[in-house]
Amino acid sequence: MNTMEKVADWCNQRGERFTPSRQLVLQLLSEQPHAVTAYQLLDILQQQMPQAKPPTVYRALDFLQRMGVVHRIDSQNAYLVCDDFPHRHDAAFLVCDGCGNVSEVNPDHLQFELLRKEAADRRFVIEHTTLEVRGRCVDCQQ
Ligand SMILES: [Zn+2]
Ligand SMILES: [Zn+2]
Structure with a gap:
């Protein structure tokens, strides 16, 4: 199973919806070589989803953090996909x-x-x- 399938599975088990915009945000984030800020991610997202607005990204990132799929690096105000998903603790x-x-x-x-x-x-x-x-x-x- 690739990451997208694993996350879809994990969301299903928990009764959470892995919506198309959440999927796209995760897909794009996982393609970045470095941690990126929400606004950098918004720029990338808008190339494929021109109607995307900041809340689209923030809501998806909040969700993915809650699911233990994405980490936030506070000192850079940036996000990256967990290497060892699902990772909800230390x-x-x-x-x-x-x-x-x-x-x-x-x-x-x-x-x-x-x-x-x-x-x-x-x-x-x-x-x-x-x-x-x-x-x-x-x-x-x-
Ligand atoms: Zn370096
Ligand atoms: Zn992790």
């Missing part, structure tokens, strides 16, 4: 300050238990954790 990204490239850390390699323990000790309820690690990718060193 996530970490390596963000290059040189070229803006974002790569998702393999979730199997994340150890957020200590963070969760620390939060629990303070009776803090975590709703979601996204760790953004800033630095330089291999292409941008020197």
